[in-house]
Amino acid sequence: MIKVEGIIKDYRTERGQHRALDGVSFTLGRGEKIAILGLNGAGKSTLIRILSGLELPTKGTVERGMSMSWPLAMGGGFQSSLTGNDNMRFIARIYNKPFDEIRAYVEAFSELGKFMSEPIKTYSAGMRARLAFGLSLAIDFDCYLIDEIIGVGDPRFQRKSTEELFEKRKDRALMLASHSPYTLREYCTKALILHRGRGKVFEDIDLALEIYRDL
């Protein structure tokens, strides 16, 4: 169970303080899949980053009762001057997983072939997404934090990730930020709407999507 309580996040800006999140609370049980909805700048990515521990909240607590992936987002997670292989080796080491198993899985999932020995900075967004996703699936977390990344791949990647994450790993929790109502309705059972720093949980995803459309 993940328990998020009273998260407040302030950022310093040129014109004083900006409160990005203003007391967001919710819980996420094992196997639960929650959509995060909100307009651009509503704090979706910020919330995911706080949950993962990448950023610290100004106030509030996060209780992590299960293992959680790093934020699977467009950037981050890799050292871009190193090759895909070296990054994979590094990540296998810090998560204490046997390298050979990780490599076998990632190679099959990501289909990057010879690009695995090229520096990450030469990768396209889709290639990065495939590598990040493959790695996090290979490491096998209880909860996946996904920030938009699922929408960037081609249909083949989408199909594979659906199969791996939603069919083979049904029992994993998921937090998914996306603008695509189709994706969210397909995979999530409840939703958190972020608006003007506040967060509200809806157990009915269709209702949440309707409200989101009218924001």
Place this chain on the structure above:
Amino acid sequence: MLLASLAIQRRVLGALVLRELQTRYGRDNIGFLWMMVEPLLFATGVLVLWRMLRGAYDHNLPIIALTLFGYLPLLLFRHMVSRALYCIRPNVGLLYHRQVSLFDLFLSRVVVEVAGNILGFVFTFTVLYMMDLVNWPANLPLVLLGYFYMVWFSFAVASVAGALSERSDLVEKFWTPISYLMIPLSGAYIMALWVPARLRDWYLLMPSVHAYEMIRGGYFGDGVGTFWSQPYIAFCSAIITVIGLYLFREARRHLVLE
């Protein structure tokens, strides 16, 4: 619990050090050897030049040993601090993994510097010893103790500079002149004995002078007058270390992620 987190810490640090070696020296083994050869090349150049310019003895002490024991610890100090500057920014992507802390990023960089310096030291000394250019130290434990304090002092200064450099670019601007001023002020090439008595107390305010005096005292033995206080350098290094650790703990709050 403590053991488990120590194990994670060790694993993360190990992975970061390997990654550091990869980014700095590439994949081939010659890269790692380079860590040993680099100080020898520098030292040889300095030794040859100095010897040509100033003769074989300085104040009746063998110049090769003096330069070697002055140069390598200075290199250690300067490399550790300059590698610590902006040690976080290029690695922000790695912070996505919760077990990687800012301090780990700093630590992995300076650990590589210390290892390289020790390897270079041992290698260079061995070569010069076999060529009969340096003697075996009169008091090896004292040399090692002095070197240890040099590592600690450099580590402390590097941690403060590293943590602050992520907050303000001024640190890097100041570091350039300071690193040059350290050549005469660190104690690397000037023995406290040579400093006029009325200035000596000022000279000895610089903690690294004490480390250098210990190293020289250990190498040359009791025949040469040295000035050092172990409590003084230990106290200074401890205080600076505490400040550095505190700044790293705070750094995460000031870190702006893209």
